[in-house]
Amino acid sequence: MSAHPRTSSGYWYAGDGRPPALQVLEALRAYRTAESAMRLRTRESMGMGEKDVLALRYLLEADRAGTPMSPRDLASKLGISSASTTTLLDRLSRSGHVARRPHPTDRRALVIVATEEADCEVRSTLGAMHERMMSAARRLSAEEAATVTAFLHAMAEAVEAADETQLREDVAQCRHPGPDHGAA
């Protein structure tokens, strides 16, 4: 790694030979990769599917916020059907991570609560990581934090701007009439 070569306009291509913008996107991609690898490890260490882990996170979050969730809430958060939610809760309940409690006022409904063990499990798997992240974030000065925050918001906006209608149109445009590519 070279020292920071300076020009009159400040740092230039610090770190390696590539433009800073590329380095930034590369770093973002590296983070994404690391994150999904971590999620895979978490899933495997807990012996659960992806949705199950996500569900547990939502449930614990809701528990802490004092606003417990119903199966329906969970279904819409996870983007799965009511039927899948039932079987998901069966799984999580069988494994001891959640419990179905009667809703205090609505006798049709349920309140899903995460068990103590689920809380402990998630805390021990994700808590240390979160602490490391927070500690890194705290090392930023206020100005740096503002820069990073603004950048991340810009990135979120950039990926949100591609809405489905747009996507569908763009894809359709690729169908030049020549070869066959339809279903068999």
Place this chain on the structure above:
Amino acid sequence: MSAHPRTSSGYWYAGDGRPPALQVLEALRAYRTAESAMRLRTRESMGMGEKDVLALRYLLEADRAGTPMSPRDLASKLGISSASTTTLLDRLSRSGHVARRPHPTDRRALVIVATEEADCEVRSTLGAMHERMMSAARRLSAEEAATVTAFLHAMAEAVEAADETQLREDVAQCRHPGPDHGAA
């Protein structure tokens, strides 16, 4: 939104009432959420599963780099079995996104190439987004880019540091002897 209140030490809690470190992590989370929503939209607009889209990305990348991939390469990149890779390639081939070509030297092996249409499809769905991201990244000064890059690397490190052995031990620690939570 309040204007930036200053103290002698510079900006303080700019943007809203919360500590900058929290805002940063919140922004990171917002980005993650936006990204996975985008991935869902992409999958749906292309009528594919998650692995299929990912496979296509790897294939196009490899094509451009001039280092085409075999089914085996793809399997290891995607973390799926050889059998799943075969059916995945069946799907992608039936839908016209990839083609199986004989390997030039090894007659057992195949070379998977992405079709023109697949290239166009991916370019039109992800290209505009990538351009927006790049453009936002370019708006950063060299110093800002360095800050963001360093931060993202720190985040990647933070999530990588939780390796599976650690996770397993931590989880085991949650099993206090009391209630039954095993398989039925």
Place this chain on the structure above:
DNA sequence: CAGTATTACTAGATTGTCTAGTTATCAGTT
């Protein structure tokens, strides 16, 4: 009190993955 909406669940089908085993080809050895 009657009728509609809503909640969670059940049944059956579909999809994507896995493990195990097959066939064809390669590379090294005698």
Place this chain on the structure above:
DNA sequence: AACTGATAACTAGACAATCTAGTAATACTG
């Protein structure tokens, strides 16, 4: 050149997670 063990892709059968459609109990509304 023939033999042997390794490797590439594929096939068969099973399993897990999801979906759609439909059911029973409960809540709300006129």
